[in-house]
Amino acid sequence: MEQRRADNIAEALEEHIFSGSFQDGDRLDEVRLAEQFGVSRTPLREAFQRLALSGLVELVPRRGAFVRQPGPIELMEMFEVMAELEAVCGRLAAMRISEEALDDLRDANAKCQKAVDARDTDGYYTENERFHKTIYRQSGNRFLEQEAAKLHKRLKPFRRQQLKFRGRMAQSMAEHEAIVDALATGKPEESANALRNHVAVQGEKFHNLMASLKSKAE
Amino acid sequence: MEQRRADNIAEALEEHIFSGSFQDGDRLDEVRLAEQFGVSRTPLREAFQRLALSGLVELVPRRGAFVRQPGPIELMEMFEVMAELEAVCGRLAAMRISEEALDDLRDANAKCQKAVDARDTDGYYTENERFHKTIYRQSGNRFLEQEAAKLHKRLKPFRRQQLKFRGRMAQSMAEHEAIVDALATGKPEESANALRNHVAVQGEKFHNLMASLKSKAE
DNA sequence: TTCGAATTTTTTGTATACAAGATTGTTGAC
DNA sequence: GTCAACAATCTTGTATACAAAAAATTCGAA
CATH class of the missing domain: 1.10.10.10 (Winged helix-like DNA-binding domain superfamily/Winged helix DNA-binding domain)
Incomplete structure (x- = not known):
């Protein structure tokens, strides 16, 4: 170095x-x-x-x-804010998204599915990131896009951990499909809710992970 | 210096x-x-x-x-994000707010009203800030509170300008009352919407201000 | 005059020097 | 042995020094 x-x-x-x-x-x-x-x-x-x-x-x-490493409580709070930011991105994107971007999302999803089949966690993560960043961008609000990306980056190491949860990748895939559907049919509230839950569940999984680590330590 | x-x-x-x-x-x-x-x-x-x-x-x-001073577009984007952040604070606060904090809000509102009557813009602004920061705090999410406060501070100079709009202070007061009502009766979505509109209207006022300045320049 | 290459002058980026505050270790009294 | 006061050491905060890059200027040719 x-x-x-x-x-x-x-x-x-x-x-x-x-x-x-x-x-x-x-x-x-x-x-x-x-x-x-x-x-x-x-x-x-x-x-x-x-x-x-x-x-x-x-x-x-x-x-x-x-x-200053964020503790469990701060992390839960950050996941909660992330969920809300993504929900806002989704709500705005539902009204503003382009056909081209929708194709991008479908493409990212297809590659995600491949990664799931191949048990390729890294590959999954890369495409997952592309999926979410596309939605940030399609909110049509550059400032929102930047803030969302900033927090996304900050939470990266913690999200990565909980992706290893059994069956999480498959479940996440299904949620992605629902998100694309809501966006494609231009339903703001449905898109927002789908994204909020999708991210919030990560926070919960993380909570579980914390709890299990804690109980092991005791 | x-x-x-x-x-x-x-x-x-x-x-x-x-x-x-x-x-x-x-x-x-x-x-x-x-x-x-x-x-x-x-x-x-x-x-x-x-x-x-x-x-x-x-x-x-x-x-x-x-x-780097934010341009009109970036400012509109920031107001949009501010509106959404406040909406989230309101939704969470509606479920978690304490009686004590509700009293704080009512107190801030009363002092706001006095400031309106006295045409005291500075006084109004001080109490208005206390009002909003109390809601951030009552979201029960410290990270959210900090992020909201950060953006609030950043937008301060621009919000201040548009407070001088004719009748804006009185209108803002009425909105504050509605927000307290929604929070006091524990209605999350109503609180969120009330706050979102309250802040969004500031963004619109700012937009008008920009437009009027622009037309004067031409 | 006008354009452009070369040189001078600024300005940034980084290293080093030094003063003042914080930390640690030591000594001595109880 | 414990604690407190003092001393020595280490660390931070800031000033200054210097090298390299960018900007400004000069000078000469078309």
Whole structure:
């Protein structure tokens, strides 16, 4: 990990936090990280400021930067907001979506199905992402699209975990079909509800996962 | 404007951008600003990183920092998202709100009314903010609360402008009453719709304002 | 004059230096 | 042995220095 530019450092640190290399509460040592990245403290500190605003890191004055991993409650809250944002995207998209975008959604779904058959979790995830981002875009509201994509990215590592739940991929597929139907027939409320439930169930699955981990720990 | 700490610099710059001291596209001169703030370039550049992430400033590599004022379209989009976020807060709050918080809302409304009678725009705005933030809080979702507050703050300068529309304060008051009623009787969808329309109308008023400014310019 | 290449001047990005606050370790009193 | 006060060490926050890129300017040719 040598000689990276300041622009990339924030991203690299973000990766590390997402991947779980850093635990919640860990202090990010400026000099140690500067050595690892092969840069001085200056660009590192600039990266910290960015991470602080997106909530991945807490900057305590005169104390340093500490990583902030969201706890179970915060994660549930984030999934709830994600569900609502997707619902809004769906409601708006139902009125504004193009035929071309509908074809994109069907294509993504077909490739998702293939991935399910091949037990290809990574492939499924890639196409699933394309599916959702297409809907964000078709809301016709660029600001909404960006906010949705931002939260989607933030939740990525946690959604990925719960995709491994037994039968979840197949169920998710069926929900995708229903979503496309609602969008294709231009039904705003139906689209919104289908998307809200689709995402909310991820939050619930995650809740179950948490509960099972907790009971194992006891 | 001398001897400020790095923590405050971002906030100070934000104020300047919000207040319109900086035009869209203006370059933020590091040395000039450093002089004005009485600090070196280092803390200033750290502030830029923060502003960049919240979208107030665009950081072009090797070129500098440029202020990004949202245009009419982006503003409409932001108002649309704000309306939806408030609607969600209302829907959740209708199920979770406490008696104490309902009293807070009624109190804020009463003070709002006084401000309307006294033609006190600033006073109205202060209580109006308390009203809305109480609802965010009562959604019971801290993450949602923070996101709503963030966007609320961002839209503050633009909402303020359109509050001066003839009769808008009185109309807004009536809407507030309806919102409290819906929340007090625990009706989620009614609360959501009342809040969505309340905020959406602000977006429309803003649209009118833009249109009138444009026609004057031509 | 006008255009363009070369040179000078700015300006950014990063490293280093240094002062002030925070942390840790040590010593001594009880 | 415990605790507190002091000292030494480490860390952060900021200023300054310097290299490299971008912008401005100069100068010469058509």
